[in-house]
Amino acid sequence: MSSQEKLERIDKFLLGEMEQEEMEEFQREMESNPALASEVKLQKVVFHSVTDKESARFQELLGEIEQEREKAPEKGAAKTIRFAFRKTVSIAAAIALVVAAGVYLFKSQVQPARPGSLFAAYFEIPPIEDIVDPALISSVRDRGEQPLPDSESQPLLEVAKLYKNKEYHTALEKLEAIDPGSLENPSNYYYLAGILCLIDGRAEEALVNFENVASGFPDGRAWYQALALIKLGRMEEAGRKLEQLVGYANPWREEAERILEGLNYTWLQ
Amino acid sequence: MNRAVWGKLDNATYLTGIREGDRDILRHIYDEFQPNIISFCLKKGVSEEEAQDVFAGALLAVFQQAKEESLELKVPFSAYLFAVCRNLLMKSFRSKKRFAEVTEGMERAYSDSNPLPDEQLERAMLGKVIRELFGKLADDCQRIIQMRWDGESYEQIKEAMGHGSEGYTRKRKHFCHKHLLELMKKDERVRDLYL
Structure with a gap:
């Protein structure tokens, strides 16, 4: 035959x-x-x-969407966002929405392929008031440029000032010159060092510093540890840290949920 | 469906959108989930093209499953889609015997969760590749094969194509069919999945 x-x-x-x-x-x-x-x-x-004509049509549709995204990825994302605008929202809500849309758009555009991009999409430099003991900061404000009587706090205060002026690298250098053992509460030191290392792109060192935070900053510590782990591509460990944040109210809960859902779902199985 | 606010869609909205081929929902799925899934695949050592194939193959598998029966998800859609992609990737590794890439975590996850049976994943992926290759055939080839497989006789095809004889139509159909099979034999994805 x-x-x-x-x-x-x-x-x-x-x-x-x-x-x-x-x-x-x-x-x-x-x-x-x-x-x-x-x-x-x-x-x-x-x-x-x-x-199988239905599958063929569906496949064709996916192909068209992929082509659209290749040609104009920004336009695709923007179109999705456009749906998010509601006529009925108040001006304040509209502003909030625009900000949210901006953040979403930013994430849609830069989040993608690499852990480093994901880190960049979620990492925001926190204000110094969220890092250093507020009592210390208020002392600075109250006293202006006057040195504090507590000489132990003085070097940390200089670092805080550099941080506030966005001189992060210099701040880190100053901080590293301080012996944490000389401080009454070294947790502030380590937390600040962790954040500065993250800003400086030194995620491994950031993790070591965060590990040394013995008291305070429970939510922030877990959040920044997770981001450091993401930056290093250690996704499973990052997931475990993020899981700590989704179980209760805290400033990073929603973002942690979002990353967990979008990034690695093994833990949800 | 209220599309005024995208935000987080519920499972039913995703599945209905996929089943009905809703372009907006599909775009949203690409925007929302593809980057992280591609990133996951890249980390496992596959190329970006393969990763995109896995994502589209997974969507096709979900489409076929959603079309055939009512699909009720016990996990968020995002988690389900990820699991389908991961299993598709695992299947590809197993086919290629690239066990080195199969991490212990993936192996465990693969055996613990099986959102879609292997056979269904294979069917979706293989079907996707075969349709791509079919699209590479000459237009008249596609038309002749399609007509024949839609149940039309060679006599009807001969008339529709304006061929001089039924014998020529049969020969042309055979040539086109063989060409498709040759393309399949040369395609690494088909070899991995089937041959």
């Missing part, structure tokens, strides 16, 4: 065009001829793939 005859016969079988007797004979042949059975199996897969 020629190749053409064989394929035409398989077509007839798959299309149900064979007479009863012919079909029974064909089936017997398949039972005794594994090569033919295997050929029919393959042709069946091809036949169903080509004739």
Whole structure:
């Protein structure tokens, strides 16, 4: 039997065009001829793939969306965002929405492929007031440029000032010159050092510093540890840290949920 | 469905959107989930193209599942889609015998959770590849095969195509069919999944 005859016969079988007797004979042949059975199996897969018009349309649609995204990824994201605007919202809500849309757009555009990008999308430099003991900061405010009587706090205060002026690298250098053992509460030191290392791109060192935070900053510590782990590509460990944050109210709960849902779902299984 | 606010959509909205081929929902799924899934795949050592294939293959598998039966998810859609992608990736690794890339965590997750049976994943992925290859055939080839497999006789196809004889139509159909099979044999993805 020629190749053409064989394929035409398989077509007839798959299309149900064979007479009863012919079909029974064909089936017997398949039972005794594994090569033919295997050929029919393959042709069946091809036949169903080509004739599955719904899947073909769906696949075509996915192809169109992928092409749209390749040509104009920003436009695609922006269009999605546009749906988010509601006429009924108040001006304040509208402003909030625009800000949220901006953040979303930013994340949609830069979050993607690499852990470093994900880190960049979520890491925001916290204000110094969230890092250093507020009592110390208020002392600075109250006293202006006057040195504090507590000489132990003075070096930390200088670091805080540099941080406030966005001189992060210098702040880190100053901080590293301080012996944390000389401080009454070194946790402030380590937390600040962790944040500054993150800003400076030194995620490994940031983790070491966060590990040394013995008291205070429970939420912030877990959040920044998770971000440091993301930056290092240690996603499973990052997930465990983020899981700590989704169970109770804290400033990073929603973001932690968002990353967990979007990034690695193994823990949800 | 209220599309005024996208935010987080519920499972039913995602599944209905996929089942109905809702372009807006699909765009949203790409925007929301593809980057992280691609990132995950890249980390496992596959190329960006393969990663995109895995994502589209997973969506096709979900589409076919959602179309065939009522699909009720016990986890967020995002988690479900990720699990389908991960299993598809695992399947690809197993086919290629790239066990080195299969981490212990993935192996465990693969055996613990099975959102879609292997057969269904394979069918979706293989179907996707075969349709891509079918699209590479000459237009008349696609038309002849499609007509024949839609149940039209060679006589009807001969008339529709304006061929001089039924014998020529049969020969042309055979040539086109064989060409498709050759393209499949040469395609690494088909070899991994089937041959």
